[in-house]
Amino acid sequence: MDNPNQQGYPLAPATGPRSDEESVTNYRSEQAMKKKKRMKCLAYIAIFAVLQAIIIVVFSVVFLRVKTPKVRLEQVTIANTGNDNIVSFSAGVTVKNTNYGRYKFDSSLATITSQNGVVLGWLAIPEARAGARSTKRILVAGNLTPPAADSNGNLSVSIGANVRGKVELLRIMKRKKSADMFCTMIINLPTNSVKNLVCK
Known part of the structure; x- marks a missing residue:
């Protein structure tokens, strides 16, 4: 027979993150990655626009400038x-x-x-x-x-x-x-x- 004074061991608390906390963490990580990609894309667009402007200026100064013969x-x-x-x-x-x-x-x-x-x-x-x-x-x-x-x-x-x-x-x-x-x-x-x- 079971000892009436014997006490059951309590269940150990869950050590891993709860599913909702994990979802929030993943969501934040995805948002950070998306933001980083957007920033890179904007940086590439800005660099391309600056290069285009430089090319246009150089072309205008060198090729479209008219000098007197x-x-x-x-x-x-x-x-x-x-x-x-x-x-x-x-x-x-x-x-x-x-x-x-x-x-x-x-x-x-x-x-x-x-x-x-x-x-x-x-x-x-x-x-x-x-x-x-x-x-x-x-x-x-x-x-x-x-x-x-x-x-x-x-x-x-x-x-x-x-x-x-x-x-x-x-x-x-x-x-x-x-x-x-x-x-x-x-x-x-x-x-x-x-x-x-x-x-x-």
Whole structure:
């Protein structure tokens, strides 16, 4: 028979978390993970937006910025025509285009003037195109009527022109750009030579 004084051992308390506490913990953990993923996603989006903005700015500054082409005179030669009042004049005109789009310019006239501002003649510059980041070379020719030279036969002249055109960007955008040419030189009439050619 059982001892009436024998006492039963009490049940040990549950040591593991209750099911509702476990659910709350799991829920919080899942929410934290989701929040962390959202923060990462937002960070990636922000980084992508910043990179896109940088790319657009660099593209605009480098490729869409329009610079004024440079027009210069080179390889000038003169010759007597047999008429003492007329001198044949020829030269190369260079149009340097540093833009990332081609430069299409209209025809223009370069004016040859003496040191005193008297017009001696003209040079016709035909319309043409200078490719992207390239230099267009054109041969021009004309006649000038020289005034009296100094005792050494030297004649100081200047040649100026305004070239107007458009820079085409990406085949869809066109920006108007005018380029000025101003060159000075000394012509020696007895020897048909040119020296001190300077262009600005």
